[in-house]
Amino acid sequence: MTTTERADVAEGIDFTAIDSAIGLNWYDADPNLRQLVERLALPDDRAFAETQLRNMGGVIGGPVAARAEITDKNPPRLEKYDAWGNEVNEIVHHQSAIDTKRDLWENGFLGLRWTDGVRKTRAGHLPPVVNTGFLYFLNQAETGMACGIGMTSSAAGIVNRHAPPEIRDRFLPHLTTMDFGEAWAGGMFMTEVQGGSDLASSDCAATKTADGWRITGAKWFCSNLDAEAILTLARPDGAHPGLQGLAQFLIPKFRADGTRNGVHIRRLKDKLGTKAVPTGEVDFEDAEAYLMGAERTDDDRSARDGRGVNRMMEMVQGSRFGVALMGLGIMRRSFMEAAIYAHHRTAFGQIIASYPLVKETLVEMAVEVEAGCAIAFEAAEAGARHDAESQRLYRILVPLAKLRCTRRGIDLASQAVEIHGGNGYIENWPVARQLRDAQCHTIWEGTENIICLDVLRSMTKEHADEALFARIERALGGAEHPSLTRTASQIGRSVDEVKEAIAWIERAPQDVRLLQARRLSNYMADVAQAALLVEEAVWELAHKNSARKAIVARYFVETRLAARPLRGITSADRTVLDYFEQIVRYQPIAPHAIG
Ligand SMILES: Cc1cc2nc3c(=O)[nH]c(=O)nc-3n(C[C@H](O)[C@H](O)[C@H](O)COP(=O)(O)OP(=O)(O)OC[C@H]3O[C@@H](n4cnc5c(N)ncnc54)[C@H](O)[C@@H]3O)c2cc1C
Numbered sequence: 001m002t003t004t005e006r007a008d009v010a011e012g013i014d015f016t017a018i019d020s021a022i023g024l025n026w027y028d029a030d031p032n033l034r035q036l037v038e039r040l041a042l043p044d045d046r047a048f049a050e051t052q053l054r055n056m057g058g059v060i061g062g063p064v065a066a067r068a069e070i071t072d073k074n075p076p077r078l079e080k081y082d083a084w085g086n087e088v089n090e091i092v093h094h095q096s097a098i099d100t101k102r103d104l105w106e107n108g109f110l111g112l113r114w115t116d117g118v119r120k121t122r123a124g125h126l127p128p129v130v131n132t133g134f135l136y137f138l139n140q141a142e143t144g145m146a147c148g149i150g151m152t153s154s155a156a157g158i159v160n161r162h163a164p165p166e167i168r169d170r171f172l173p174h175l176t177t178m179d180f181g182e183a184w185a186g187g188m189f190m191t192e193v194q195g196g197s198d199l200a201s202s203d204c205a206a207t208k209t210a211d212g213w214r215i216t217g218a219k220w221f222c223s224n225l226d227a228e229a230i231l232t233l234a235r236p237d238g239a240h241p242g243l244q245g246l247a248q249f250l251i252p253k254f255r256a257d258g259t260r261n262g263v264h265i266r267r268l269k270d271k272l273g274t275k276a277v278p279t280g281e282v283d284f285e286d287a288e289a290y291l292m293g294a295e296r297t298d299d300d301r302s303a304r305d306g307r308g309v310n311r312m313m314e315m316v317q318g319s320r321f322g323v324a325l326m327g328l329g330i331m332r333r334s335f336m337e338a339a340i341y342a343h344h345r346t347a348f349g350q351i352i353a354s355y356p357l358v359k360e361t362l363v364e365m366a367v368e369v370e371a372g373c374a375i376a377f378e379a380a381e382a383g384a385r386h387d388a389e390s391q392r393l394y395r396i397l398v399p400l401a402k403l404r405c406t407r408r409g410i411d412l413a414s415q416a417v418e419i420h421g422g423n424g425y426i427e428n429w430p431v432a433r434q435l436r437d438a439q440c441h442t443i444w445e446g447t448e449n450i451i452c453l454d455v456l457r458s459m460t461k462e463h464a465d466e467a468l469f470a471r472i473e474r475a476l477g478g479a480e481h482p483s484l485t486r487t488a489s490q491i492g493r494s495v496d497e498v499k500e501a502i503a504w505i506e507r508a509p510q511d512v513r514l515l516q517a518r519r520l521s522n523y524m525a526d527v528a529q530a531a532l533l534v535e536e537a538v539w540e541l542a543h544k545n546s547a548r549k550a551i552v553a554r555y556f557v558e559t560r561l562a563a564r565p566l567r568g569i570t571s572a573d574r575t576v577l578d579y580f581e582q583i584v585r586y587q588p589i590a591p592h593a594i595g
Helices: 031-040 043-073 095-106 128-141 143-162 165-176 308-342 356-384 388-419 421-425 431-441 448-462 464-477 482-507 510-515 517-544 548-560 580-584
Strands: 077-081 087-092 186-189 205-209 212-223 229-236 247-252 263-268 279-291
Touching: 031 043, 031 128, 031 356, 031 517, 043 095, 043 128, 043 143, 077 263, 087 263, 095 143, 128 143, 128 308, 128 356, 143 165, 143 186, 143 212, 143 229, 143 247, 143 308, 143 431, 165 229, 165 247, 186 212, 186 308, 212 229, 212 247, 229 279, 229 308, 247 308, 308 356, 308 388, 308 431, 356 388, 356 517, 356 548, 356 580, 388 421, 388 431, 388 448, 388 464, 388 517, 421 431, 448 464, 448 510, 448 517, 464 482, 464 517, 482 510, 482 517, 482 548, 510 517, 517 548, 548 580
Parallel strands: 186 229, 205 229
Antiparallel strands: 077 087, 205 212, 212 279, 229 247, 247 279, 263 279
């Protein structure tokens, strides 16, 4: 059997005609993404967006995805010393990882947004659907690689906004170039051995010398370990304890005089997954460092503006969104591999995709992917707008998307393993690695609990829930088609419940408030995803004369929000049985045909 270049045809994806997601163009093979682009890109930018995504979908679905399997089995290794016994702290990458990086850099994965061509788009910047689409593709191939690249991108943003001019001029061109030979990587080393969530306990010390700042101390989790530009937090001598006393620094791999900086790698972590990116422990020993942000001279206890953590959090908000997309990428890849396998494997004389329980799993997976895309691409759109309301929306959508997509990434990877039966548990099939990788993402950039607390914080500090509810109301505004009215009413009732729950939580004792953070955050994610699916359904009905998305939205709402007496066993809902082909193969549904 061969893979096909264009998996989609008018009748949807034919999973019997493809035997692997690898080798497909991941843009052409994703009708849901194509529809998002059609809806979200400005009309004048749509051709540009499609060209970029089709190009990247081919590169990542092809050689990058194929090499990801090789890199996973040949992870980076540390060469601490050279043959003469000199400490060199070199990370040696397999050729597969180097070739992938070259492909990504040269195709503009990072650099495109900094080019003149992008500035000439109608939006004046890289349309968020393109950038998000790039990450969504890469995370279907290997989230470890996406981690390193995401940190480089975040580092470029921080250097651009906050580095002193001479440092910005030295670093930014290397962090944003499309020339792989000139490229430098970024890292973000915050976690210390005593705690990652509790950053206030950070111990690394910064000392101001006649030659500038020097950092001493240890970091316990450092990914993209061989980055040329490391962003970190350290406490200047005499600064306040706690978060406010932490300043943000850039530590270069090489000092300004070209010698190797005082960055010593203790060892690499022996990780469960995300093998493509090296993660290790580091000692800083009088490491040359540059303060990010304003240098204050009026208060010698601080010698910085007390906003180090805020600046780090700017980066963390972006990288949290990147991790949400890691979960989403794994969801999509898991769905694809499960759907392909289920259309090839036979049991009891039939392909397993014909069995109702398998159909239900595949429908669940497809619906989750679309709900995940809905919240993630909406977050990206909000983040690209600069008005206060959009920024508050972005503030809350990022933790909600991370909460939802990283947890569902594990769930869907596990379901994909299950659909593969015993083969799924074996490493020469593509889904075992997805499950190993997925487990990292609920932890990276804030554990699930910390993310739920962040949702609470976004509400108490910025009233971000108000922006979310306003957005939900707008999303439901156009739901007048008969296929959507019941669904929209149910969402409306659920939104009222969420508001009631928030009011109750606000009055609850602090321990109860904290206890309910996860339940509340999950409920908020459910209503947000449901409303955004309805908005997509309205668009699809109007522009495609199809009610497929209305069915997806209805199924999501019936299974997540509506009451399910007898656990749904006696429900009359036949969506899985009657619309399996249309949902899983992305086929249109005539609006008048809906039961
Ligand atoms: C592969 C990998 C790569 C990493 N790379 C990096 C990197 O490049 N840079 C970096 O800075 N870090 C990195 N990390 C570290 C990661 O960000 C931390 O592991 C994470 O933030 C959690 O911190 P911790 O491990 O210290 O866990 P802890 O903070 O000790 O948390 C342990 C448990 O306690 C829970 N918990 C803690 N506080 C609370 C609370 N107030 N309420 C409820 N529950 C709570 C947590 O949810 C968690 O379940 C990496 C981690 C991994 C696994």
